[in-house]
Amino acid sequence: METLTIEAESNLIIPAEISRSSGLRPGDEVPLHDATDRLFLFIEDLEARAAAQEWWNSMSEEDQRLAREEAEWYESLSEEERDAIWNEGNEELEKWLDEDDDEDDEGDEFDISTITRPAGTRPVG
Amino acid sequence: MNLTFQPSHVLPARVLLDKGVARRVYEFRVRVAKNLPPTQLQTESMIVFRRLIHRAVQLYITTECANILQRRQPRYAKTILIRAETLSKGRYLRRWARRLRSFGFSPEDAVVTAYASFGLISHSQIARVEVVVTNDLRLAKNFKAQKANIEDRFKRMVSNLLDPYSSLKLPEVVTTADALAST
Numbered sequence: 001m002e003t004l005t006i007e008a009e010s011n012l013i014i015p016a017e018i019s020r021s022s023g024l025r026p027g028d029e030v031p032l033h034d035a036t037d038r039l040f041l042f043i044e045d046l047e048a049r050a051a052a053q054e055w056w057n058s059m060s061e062e063d064q065r066l067a068r069e070e071a072e073w074y075e076s077l078s079e080e081e082r083d084a085i086w087n088e089g090n091e092e093l094e095k096w097l098d099e100d101d102d103e104d105d106e107g108d109e110f111d112i113s114t115i116t117r118p119a120g121t122r123p124v125g
Numbered sequence: 126m127n128l129t130f131q132p133s134h135v136l137p138a139r140v141l142l143d144k145g146v147a148r149r150v151y152e153f154r155v156r157v158a159k160n161l162p163p164t165q166l167q168t169e170s171m172i173v174f175r176r177l178i179h180r181a182v183q184l185y186i187t188t189e190c191a192n193i194l195q196r197r198q199p200r201y202a203k204t205i206l207i208r209a210e211t212l213s214k215g216r217y218l219r220r221w222a223r224r225l226r227s228f229g230f231s232p233e234d235a236v237v238t239a240y241a242s243f244g245l246i247s248h249s250q251i252a253r254v255e256v257v258v259t260n261d262l263r264l265a266k267n268f269k270a271q272k273a274n275i276e277d278r279f280k281r282m283v284s285n286l287l288d289p290y291s292s293l294k295l296p297e298v299v300t301t302a303d304a305l306a307s308t
Contacts, residue, residue, distance in 0.1 A: 034262075034302060048168045051175050052157040055204075063200060064158075070198045071158035086148045088196070089189050094232040097222055 136308065137255035137297075139183045141212070141241050144190040144233075145260035146170045146301060147205050151194070154201045166260055169301040173258060174205075176308040184209040185252055187240050212244030212252055217282075217290060224278055228271050234264045241296035242279070251289055257298045268298040 004012055019025075032039055059067060074082070149170035156163040163171070177184055186194070191211040194202040222232075222239035230238065241254035259265055268275065272295075279295045299307075 047172055047175075048153075048163065051171055052153070052163075055154060056157060059200070067154075067158045067198075067200045070200060071155045074152075074155045074198075075159050075161070085197075086144060086193060088193055090233055093189060093236055097219060097226070097232050097236060 136180055136182060139185065139252060139254045139256075140177055140304075141185045141187070141237070141244070141252075141254040141257045141296070142174070142190075142205075142209060143237050143257060143259040143261065143264075144187070144193065146174070146258055147186055147190050147194060147209075149260060149301075150174045150205055151197060151201045166301070169305055170260065173301050173304045173308065174208075177304075178208055180308065185212050185240075185244065185246075185254060187211070187237055187244070188213055189236075210246060210252075212240050212246065212254075213248050214240070215243040215245040215251060217286065218243035221279070221282065224282060225275070228275055228278075229267055230264065234261065234267075238264075238268065238296070238298060241298075242293050243290075251293065253293070254296050255294075256304075257296050258301060258304045259298060260301055262300055265298050265300045265303070 004014065006012055014030075056064065077085075149164075149167045153163045153167040153171040156167060174184075186205065186209045188211055191206065194206050218236070218239045221243055222235040225235035225238055226232065237259075238257060241252075241257045244252045244254065246252050276295050279293075283291050283293050285291075
């Protein structure tokens with residue numbers, strides 16, 4: 001692991017050897033990722049581009065055309081409209097969580113302990 | 126605060142991707158199809174998703190996430206649905222999610238975290254997820270900040286249950302950036 005030192009005016013100097021081996025050039029943008037207990041630099045472009053290319057090439061021309069059409073539609077949505085798509089079912093989930101019921105009768109949950117629980121007994125907890 | 130180039134190399138065997146991660150993987154591909162650069166969050170999510178697959182980590186998503194993906198365009202959604210197994214709600218999942226609510230988690234965050242402990246594979250076997258990967262920094266930070274108390278509550282709950290529930294362990298909750306740093 002390399003340790004970098006913050007220089008005056010908050011500049012961070014990446015050692016020339018690391019820049020070379022990572023293919024970094026002056027002017028390149030390097031994402032700084034904010035994990036919960038650390039900051040780290042990650043040279044992600046190549047891996048991300050490879051992933052995208054691999055997926056795109058795996059599709060037929062017709063599928064690529066349809067994928068572009070679908071992308072046009074999705075990208076035309078506002079952030080709120082996209083949030084609504086991905087939040088479908090949240091209200092029902094909240095209701096399910098708040099339902100007032102006997103805790104030993106959990107509705108649509110599947111119980112696997114019945115196969116090991118002695119007949120006629122109920123779990124506690 | 127550490128600034129590091131070199132990730133650590135401890136990989137879990139079973140990981141639950143929360144809905145936000147699935148969404149960003151989906152959106153990464155939409156951006157590619159549009160010839161637009163993906164956002165940092167979309168890129169992080171995609172790379173974590175790929176790396177976990179390549180390293181043979183068993184991936185899971187929740188039933189709710191799978192339901193949403195099944196209604197989305199298959200060209201973008203099917204990879205996630207194929208690569209990640211869908212968990213169903215196991216017994217005591219709701220009970221644990223309710224307990225988690227008392228630690229300040231939103232209903233959705235409480236349920237996804239509870240899936241990690243009480244989610245079932247094929248309605249019959251506990252998945253025993255080790256790590257939940259999320260884009261939600263608030264969820265990850267809240268979990269980490271209160272982990273000792275959450276773990277204590279979890280142990281007290283499962284210790285009163287029969288096998289196999291009594292041997293369950295609490296998962297870790299990490300962000301995609303955390304996962305990127307450790308894969």
